Structure formats: structure tokens, C-alpha cells
Amino acid sequence: MTARLRSPWTAVPCAVAVVAVLDLVEPFGVRLGHLTGGLLTADLAVRAGLFTIVLVGLNLLMGYAGQASLGQAAFYGMGAFASAILTVRAHVLGIPPEVVSAWWWPWVVMAAAACAVAGFAWVVGWVILRLRGHYLAMATLGLGIMVYIVLRENLGMPHLNLTGGFDGIVGVPRLRLGSAALWPVGVYLLVVWAAALACVALGENVVHSPAGRALRAIHGSEAAAESVGVDVGALKARIFALSAGLASVAGSLYAHFQAAVVPDTFGFVPSLELVVMSAVGGMRTVWGAPLGATVVLLLEQLLRTHLLGLVPAVSGELEPVVFGVLLILLMRFRPSGLVQAAPAP
Amino acid sequence: MDALLEVREVTKAFDGLVALSGVSLRVRPGQIKALIGPNGAGKTTLFHIIAASLAPTSGDVVFAGRSLVGLPAHRVARLGIARTFQNVQVFPGMTVLEHVLVGLHQQAPASLLSAALRTPALRRAERRLREEAWALVRRLDLEAWAEVPAEVVPFGLLRRVELARALATRPRLLLLDEPGSGLNPAEKQALASELRRARDEGVTVFLVEHDMSMVMELADEVEVLDQGQLIAEGPPAEVQRDPRVVAAYLGEEDGA
Numbered sequence: 001m002t003a004r005l006r007s008p009w010t011a012v013p014c015a016v017a018v019v020a021v022l023d024l025v026e027p028f029g030v031r032l033g034h035l036t037g038g039l040l041t042a043d044l045a046v047r048a049g050l051f052t053i054v055l056v057g058l059n060l061l062m063g064y065a066g067q068a069s070l071g072q073a074a075f076y077g078m079g080a081f082a083s084a085i086l087t088v089r090a091h092v093l094g095i096p097p098e099v100v101s102a103w104w105w106p107w108v109v110m111a112a113a114a115c116a117v118a119g120f121a122w123v124v125g126w127v128i129l130r131l132r133g134h135y136l137a138m139a140t141l142g143l144g145i146m147v148y149i150v151l152r153e154n155l156g157m158p159h160l161n162l163t164g165g166f167d168g169i170v171g172v173p174r175l176r177l178g179s180a181a182l183w184p185v186g187v188y189l190l191v192v193w194a195a196a197l198a199c200v201a202l203g204e205n206v207v208h209s210p211a212g213r214a215l216r217a218i219h220g221s222e223a224a225a226e227s228v229g230v231d232v233g234a235l236k237a238r239i240f241a242l243s244a245g246l247a248s249v250a251g252s253l254y255a256h257f258q259a260a261v262v263p264d265t266f267g268f269v270p271s272l273e274l275v276v277m278s279a280v281g282g283m284r285t286v287w288g289a290p291l292g293a294t295v296v297l298l299l300e301q302l303l304r305t306h307l308l309g310l311v312p313a314v315s316g317e318l319e320p321v322v323f324g325v326l327l328i329l330l331m332r333f334r335p336s337g338l339v340q341a342a343p344a345p
Numbered sequence: 346m347d348a349l350l351e352v353r354e355v356t357k358a359f360d361g362l363v364a365l366s367g368v369s370l371r372v373r374p375g376q377i378k379a380l381i382g383p384n385g386a387g388k389t390t391l392f393h394i395i396a397a398s399l400a401p402t403s404g405d406v407v408f409a410g411r412s413l414v415g416l417p418a419h420r421v422a423r424l425g426i427a428r429t430f431q432n433v434q435v436f437p438g439m440t441v442l443e444h445v446l447v448g449l450h451q452q453a454p455a456s457l458l459s460a461a462l463r464t465p466a467l468r469r470a471e472r473r474l475r476e477e478a479w480a481l482v483r484r485l486d487l488e489a490w491a492e493v494p495a496e497v498v499p500f501g502l503l504r505r506v507e508l509a510r511a512l513a514t515r516p517r518l519l520l521l522d523e524p525g526s527g528l529n530p531a532e533k534q535a536l537a538s539e540l541r542r543a544r545d546e547g548v549t550v551f552l553v554e555h556d557m558s559m560v561m562e563l564a565d566e567v568e569v570l571d572q573g574q575l576i577a578e579g580p581p582a583e584v585q586r587d588p589r590v591v592a593a594y595l596g597e598e599d600g601a
Contacts, residue, residue: 202461209460209467210446210453210474213439217447220436223398224507227434228514229422229451238457284438 042185044301046257048294049192053250055278055289056196056203057243062275063283064207065239066219067129068137071144072274075117075244077266079251081151082113084169084261085162092160103176110252114245121244125237144271152263168262175256192253196290199246203286206242215239280330282337291338299323348407349374349549350395350518355404357390357573364390365573368404372518377540377550379560379581382570383593388553389431391570392522395551396428397421408518423451427516429507431523431553435495442491444506445478448513452477478513485509485539501532508536512543519543521552525559537563561585569593 061067086109090100128139151163175182182191206212217225222232255261281292348371357365365387372378380388393399397418406413413421459467482491485505490498525533540550554560567584569577571593577584
């Protein structure tokens with residue numbers, strides 16, 4: 001897989017191809033789920049697309065800039081809750097109902113949330129990206145847990161009940177484009193994957209830009225990067241912000257897909273899961289993102305549905321164990337992930 | 346003539362161990378100056394302080410009339426000081442051409458947004474950068490290796506890659522920490538003529554070097570550092586005869 005998209009427009013033919021395939025297939029009553037024995041459902045495909053968006057940012061941060069983040073799900077959650085709060089509980093904040101019910105409102109919220117989350121990450125990044133190695137990982141871990149608690153504890157303002165506490169928010173509306181609803185799930189799937197592929201294209205562009213080169217240089221030698229005038233701290237903070245912004249967009253898309261958000265979706269384990277996906281797909285490639293997301297989700301699904309049947313006399317959760325073993329094997333035999341980084345021209 | 350670089354009374358102590366004590370020197374524009382001295386004399390420490398990757402315990406470093414002390418290293422680079430490293434610092438996984446392109450970073454558009462969208466302006470800038478990078482690659486005779494990742498490039502050539510990366514920043518002052526170490530005689534010759542060419546184009550060169558024959562041939566002026574203190578300075582031939590230098594340094598090596 002050495003293919004590289006040089007322009008975001010290349011995403012368009014990809015999206016068209018997906019539309020064409022689905023259009024051909026659907027009239028005959030064959031659906032994704034049937035083709036794969038119930039394994040690949042539209043639900044799973046949507047989630048793979050959403051994680052792809054998060055992973056593009058995470059790969060830029062971890063694989064290219066070499067900065068570990070164990071709290072990326074926090075930004076995903078911030079986007080999701082921003083969208084949920086500002087569509088479902090907007091009246092509490094005094095936003096007029098006619099604005100909230102307009103078709104463009106959720107899109108505005110999504111964009112604004114992405115900018116706000118990116119800004120937040122940029123500020124935080126200035127502080128924590130000065131840390132290196134394990135310390136940085138611990139700091140992002142702490143950040144992730146803090147955000148999770150703040151969401152769970154109603155942003156510290158229980159009288160407004162903005163986040164709904166443990167129970168979260170239900171009834172997040174579907175997205176619309178003008179008067180057209182981006183639903184049922186097959187349509188939403190296309191929207192999400194169009195966004196995901198666009199993000200892959202954006203990520204590829206960043207990697208092959210001067211800023212991307214500077215990023216890879218930082219990974220190789222910070223001293224040498226500084227010696228040619230690369231502002232290492234500023235660039236790390238900006239990539240951290242970009243990755244947070246992408247996670248926020250994915251979170252917003254998730255909220256409108258799931259129609260409900262709860263803080264548990266954005267805690268520590270999901271952050272860890274994202275790192276695993278990134279490692280599986282290959283951190284040092286942008287194309288590892290869709291692959292890592294899809295493979296890990298499929299694997300989880302496979303383990304969940306088939307493992308208990310294969311191993312009798314086992315009750316409870318065995319799939320994390322198998323999952324762990326597979327990961328160890330991967331790290332042992334293919335540490336750079338499934339997609340190998342192609343040397344850039 | 347006014348000094349381009351002036352080191353004033355620089356002292357550096359690590360946990361009480363004095364690496365440099367009261368070092369003062371001047372590098373005039375357009376000259377090739379060499380810093381020599383036995384191992385552990387503090388040469389690399391002084392270079393780190395000039396490039397602002399280390400802060401002096403006391404004293405000042407002034408470049409083109411402004412103090413460098415307290416500036417972050419990338420700001421010093423942007424003021425026009427480029428460097429190479431004693432232990433070659435390359436970017437694994439990046440090609441030789443990309444190393445030079447990173448060297449051109451200061452001329453590159455910095456916006457992540459225009460990078461992500463690959464705007465026409467960015468593409469134009471990128472084309473221009475590549476042309477310039479290729480020109481430098483050709484100038485340093487690295488064409489055959491341009492598309493090869495650095496980790497595959499022979500060590501002798503990596504020193505040249507570092508030089509190309511440093512020259513790409515269009516420096517006014519080039520700091521080279523043992524640029525000849527690990528090079529064979531032919532490579533040293535090539536390096537020397539490259540440095541002379543850079544000087545003739547207006548780049549001031551300040552280098553740490555162990556190879557005395559290279560220093561004698563190349564340097565306009567030599568500073569001698571011993572146990573953290575400057576003990577002699579002057580034209581190479583004079584310094585070579587200085588009894589203190591002979592005692593401190595040349596006596597224990599071949600003295601060529």
C-alpha cells in the first residue's frame with residue numbers, strides 16, 4: 001500500500017465508487033451484513049469510519065511527531081458532547097429554538113466545537129508537550145481522565161444538567177443537508193466514510209508538506225530540527241491541536257449517529273483502544289488509520305460473536321484476553337503495523 | 346573589523362565541575378576560524394552554548410550585535426547560525442533530499458491549514474523548495490544519494506548531508522563540530538574546498554577540528570582551548586609554535 005493521495009479531491013472518486021457499489025448491491029437485497037455472515041454491519045462500518053478520522057490525527061501525532069497520547073478519546077468525547085448539548089439542551093443556554101432546529105445548526109456546532117477543542121488542545125499542548133516519553137503519556141492519560149470526570153460530573157454545574165451526568169444525553173437529532181436527512185444508516189455510512197477519506201487525504205497532504213517534513217524531523221532528532229529553525233514546541237502543539245480537532249469532528253458525527261452520548265464511551269479504555277488501532281494499522285502511515293480501525297473493530301466483533309461458541313465451558317469476557325495475545329504477537333512480528341511506511345519521494 | 350560572533354567571559358559549570366571558565370573570543374565575518382584543544386577541553390560545550398542548546402552559567406554570547414543567551418535554539422538558527430553535530434544527527438526514514446528540504450524550513454510556508462488543503466500557493470512554494478534543494482544536493486555531489494533514506498547512506502557522506510542541511514538555512518555563521526572526523530583524506534579534501542567555497546560566498550565558518558593538517562591548511566585563525574580556558578590564539582603557524590599549545594595539546598599528538 002504505497003498509494004498516496006496528493007489532493008483532497010482524490011477522495012471524491014473514492015466516495016463515488018462506494019456509492020456505486022452500494023447502489024448496485026442494495027436493490028438485490030444483499031447487504032453488507034449478509035455478505036460477511038453478520039460480521040460487517042453498517043453500524044461497525046460507521047464506527048470504523050469515525051475512528052479513522054480520529055486515527056488520522058493520532059497517527060500524525062504519535063507516528064510522525066512521535067508524541068504519545070493516551071487521552072485522545074477525551075477530544076472525541078468533547079466533540080460528541082458539544083454536539084449533543086448544543087442540539088438537545090441548547091434551550092438551557094438560551095439559544096432560540098428556531099436556530100437550533102435549523103438544518104445548518106448541527107454543522108455550525110460541529111465546526112465550532114472542532115475549533116474550540118483544537119484551541120483547548122493547543123493551550124494544553126504548550127504545557128504538556130514539553131514533557132517527553134512516559135511523562136507525556138501520563139499527562140495525556142491524566143487529561144483524558146479529567147475530561148471524562150468533568151463530563152460525568154456535569155461540567156461542575158449540576159443545576160444546568162448539561163451533560164446529563166452518568167446517563168448522558170439522548171435524542172440527538174440526525175444530520176440534515178437542507179431538507180434532506182442523512183439517514184437511514186446506509187446514507188450516513190457514506191457521509192462518514194466520505195469524511196474519513198477526506199481526512200486521510202488531508203493527513204497525507206500534511207505528511208508531504210513542509211510542516212510534515214518538519215514533524216518527521218522532530219521524531220528523528222529534535223536538536224537537528226531546532227538547528228535549522230524548526231520551532232519544535234510550537235509545531236508539536238499545532239499537531240496536537242489538529243489531532244484534537246479531527247477527534248472532535250468524529251465525536252460530533254458519532255453523536256448524530258448514535259443519537260445518544262454517555263461519558264463512558266470516552267473514558268480511558270477507549271483512548272487505549274485508539275492507540276491499539278493506531279499500532280495495528282501502522283502509526284507511521286496515514287493509510288494505517290482506516291485499516292487499523294476496521295481490522296480492530298472486526299476482530300473485536302469476531303471474538304465477541306464466535307469465541308464463546310468455540311471454547312465451551314468458558315463464561316464471561318474472554319475476548320480481551322485473546323485480543324491481548326494477538327496484540328503481543330503483532331508487536332513481536334510486525335511492530336510497525338499492517339501498513340508499512342513507504343519512503344517518501 | 347567588528348566581530349560577527351563574540352563570546353564574552355563565558356563560564357559553564359556542571360554540578361560544580363567547571364567545563365569552561367571565562368572564555369572570550371571573537372569570530373570576524375568572512376573568516377574560517379578553528380577551535381582546537383585536547384579531548385575534554387570544553388570545545389563542544391562552547392559550541393552548544395553558542396547555538397543556545399546549553400545556557401552558560403555566566404557570561405554572554407553576542408551575534409551580530411544581539412545577545413543569544415536565553416533564546417531558544419530555533420530562534421538562534423533563525424538569526425543565521427547553522428550547525429553540524431559531533432555525533433551526526435540525521436532523521437531516520439527521511440531521504441537525503443528531504444534532509445535538505447528540512448534545512449529550507451525557514452523559507453517554507455508554515456500553515457498547517459494550507460498544507461492540509463495543499464493549496465496552489467503551497468504547491469508553488471514546494472516546487473521552488475525542491476529546486477533549491479536539488480541545487481544544493483548537486484553542489485555537494487550527493488545526487489546519487491538524493492532519494493536514499495539517511496540510514497542507508499555511508500557515514501562519510503552523512504557529514505556532507507549535515508553540511509547541506511546547514512547550508513540550506515543560508516547561514517551567516519556555520520558552526521561545525523569535528524566535521525572531518527570519520528572522513529578519509531579524499532573526503533576531507535572535498536570538505537575543505539566546500540568550506541572555502543562557503544566562506545568565499547560570505548559564510549563565516551567556526552569549526553572544532555582534531556585533524557591538525559586540516560586546521561593548518563584551512564583555518565585563517567585558530568583558538569586553543571585547554572581545560573576550559575583559552576590558552577592561545579592567532580594564525581595557525583604561530584599557534585603551532587606556541588610552547589603552551591605544544592605542552593597542552595600538540596605534544597601528545599603527532600603535531601603535524
